[in-house]
Amino acid sequence: MDYPIKEDDSYRYVETGGEGEVLLLLHGLFGALSNFEGIITDFSPRYNVVVPMLPIFDLPIRKVSVSGLVDHVGDFVRFKGYDKVHVLGNSLGGHISILFALANPEFIRSVTLTGSSGLFENSLGSTFPKRGDYDFIKKKTEDVFYDPKVATKELVDDVYNIVNDRNKAIRIIATAKSAIRHNLSDKLHLLKVPTLLVWGKEDSVTPLFVGEKFNELIEHSRLVVIPESGHAPMMEHQEKFNHVLQEFLGGIKG
Numbered sequence: 001m002d003y004p005i006k007e008d009d010s011y012r013y014v015e016t017g018g019e020g021e022v023l024l025l026l027h028g029l030f031g032a033l034s035n036f037e038g039i040i041t042d043f044s045p046r047y048n049v050v051v052p053m054l055p056i057f058d059l060p061i062r063k064v065s066v067s068g069l070v071d072h073v074g075d076f077v078r079f080k081g082y083d084k085v086h087v088l089g090n091s092l093g094g095h096i097s098i099l100f101a102l103a104n105p106e107f108i109r110s111v112t113l114t115g116s117s118g119l120f121e122n123s124l125g126s127t128f129p130k131r132g133d134y135d136f137i138k139k140k141t142e143d144v145f146y147d148p149k150v151a152t153k154e155l156v157d158d159v160y161n162i163v164n165d166r167n168k169a170i171r172i173i174a175t176a177k178s179a180i181r182h183n184l185s186d187k188l189h190l191l192k193v194p195t196l197l198v199w200g201k202e203d204s205v206t207p208l209f210v211g212e213k214f215n216e217l218i219e220h221s222r223l224v225v226i227p228e229s230g231h232a233p234m235m236e237h238q239e240k241f242n243h244v245l246q247e248f249l250g251g252i253k254g
Contacts, residue, residue: 011076012053016044022082023047028091038238052076057168064171065178070099088112112196115206115231118184145230146202188217195221196248200229
């Protein structure tokens with residue numbers, strides 16, 4: 001990937017600079033830029049693809065919450081002066097996407113959710129993966145995917161390093177607990193923009209019934225299920241995911 005992380009004011013982000021509309025990608029709790037590599041590569045010729053780095057490990061500890069991250073995204077969009085954006089979020093990033101869209105409807109062209117939290121997730125709760133046990137972390141990371149080979153050594157190393165950093169671990173737990181408290185079941189009917197739901201059929205973190213419930217509660221939504229895929233279908237089935245996303249975005253008028 002040839003797009004460096006920019007640092008501007010208090011924001012760190014990738015921006016491809018395309019002439020089209022803004023496609024804003026929000027990563028999950030353990031997410032990394034590599035999670036969106038396929039989307040960035042395929043969509044940058046037609047969209048200005050933007051990936052803000054969510055400051056899960058940088059916010060003041062009192063602001064470490066889903067609400068704090070939503071505020072950060074809203075401030076970032078205003079700082080950049082974007083008009084309308086298509087927002088796409090995976091896992092926690094989906095949760096943030098919904099709350100951002102509800103709080104800032106004037107900015108939103110569409111919402112895409114994949115493996116989103118906000119209704120139910122097999123979360124960390126009050127526990128945390130074993131520190132210092134690399135094989136355990138490797139297995140837990142592999143379990144996120146249908147195909148364990150998607151959990152590259154680089155990805156496992158990233159998760160292992162987070163788990164073994166006490167400051168980062170505390171922030172991960174605080175954010176996960178905040179996500180559980182911010183259940184969206186009574187808010188989803190307020191989301192009125194075109195919404196795409198892309199779910200891995202074998203998602204063990206936010207199982208398929210979660211995607212089906214989102215589909216039921218969001219009026220203008222469409223659910224696409226990708227077989228042989230876990231919690232991050234944009235990584236496991238890039239071509240299929242990108243085809244569905246392009247079809248959805250291309251069908252939005254006005």
